[in-house]
Each structure stands twice: as C-alpha cells, then as structure tokens.
Amino acid sequence: MICNYENCPCRPDREEGCNRCENGLAVLIGIIGGIVFTTITVLLFINGFLAGLGLSGWVALVSAVVYLFALIALAAVSEEGKECICCSLGSLIFGIFGTIFSGYLSVATTITVGAVFSTVIVGLTAFFFAYMIISTLFLIRCVARCCD
Numbered sequence: 001m002i003c004n005y006e007n008c009p010c011r012p013d014r015e016e017g018c019n020r021c022e023n024g025l026a027v028l029i030g031i032i033g034g035i036v037f038t039t040i041t042v043l044l045f046i047n048g049f050l051a052g053l054g055l056s057g058w059v060a061l062v063s064a065v066v067y068l069f070a071l072i073a074l075a076a077v078s079e080e081g082k083e084c085i086c087c088s089l090g091s092l093i094f095g096i097f098g099t100i101f102s103g104y105l106s107v108a109t110t111i112t113v114g115a116v117f118s119t120v121i122v123g124l125t126a127f128f129f130a131y132m133i134i135s136t137l138f139l140i141r142c143v144a145r146c147c148d
Contacts, residue, residue, distance in 0.1 A: 098131065
C-alpha cells in the first residue's frame with residue numbers, strides 16, 4: 001500500500017470527506033491515555049491486585065496480531081479505510097508493533113509481583129495496548145466520518 005497525500009481525505013484544504021487530519025491529536029491523546037492506563041495498571045500490579053497477568057500478555061499479543069491483519073483487510077477492501085489508514089499509519093504501526101513486542105516480552109518472561117523487570121514489562125504492555133486502542137478509535141472515527 002502506497003500512501004499518496006494527494007488522495008488523503010484528511011488534508012486540511014479538502015472540502016469533502018474528513019476535513020482535517022487529527023494525527024497530532026491522536027498521538028497526544030494516545031500518549032496521555034497510555035500513560036494514565038500504564039500508571040493505573042502498574043500501581044495495581046505493584047500492590048498485588050493484578051498478580052495473574054500471564055494471560056493478559058497473550059491477550060495483548062494476539063489482539064495486536066489480529067488487528068494488524070484486520071487493518072490490512074480494511075485497506076484491501078475499503079477505499080475510505082485505505083485513505084484514513086494513510087493519514088494515521090504512523091500511530092497505528094507504533095501502537096501495533098509496540099504491543100506485539102511488549103506482549104511477546106511479557107509472554108516470554110515470568111511475571112512476578114515486586115520484580116522491577118516485570119513491572120517495566122507490564123508498564124510497556126499496558127502503554128502500547130492503550131495506545132493501539134486509542135489509535136483504533138481515531139481510525140474508526142475517520143472511517144465513520146468519511147463514509148456518511
């Protein structure tokens with residue numbers, strides 16, 4: 001898929017479709033949301049409320065891989081979806097591959113409460129997973145605005 005900025009519906013000077021690209025807003029809300037979600041998750045993990053996080057690493061890993069294939073399918077099927085993916089590809093890829101990498105790390109290591117490395121892995125997984133979800137919501141919003 002080659003993104004052509006000329007055809008992107010999120011260009012600020014385009015009248016029809018999405019009238020402005022909200023990449024900066026998506027990145028800002030993704031980072032803030034990721035930090036808030038990470039803080040809550042790590043605090044709960046440190047205090048022992050999230051002791052069994054082995055399954056959550058698998059959930060993050062599998063959901064990121066499924067989302068990557070769904071994104072490719074959306075780009076292949078929908079012209080509006082392809083144009084919206086063009087606009088927000090950077091934040092989508094950052095969230096997806098960050099979630100895949102950190103999910104793999106959390107699956108490959110033994111997550112124990114109180115271990116510093118486990119806390120960092122849980123924090124990374126929580127951040128990238130939240131960032132991926134927020135990027136997805138912005139993509140859905142763009143497709144919904146362009147398809148009415």
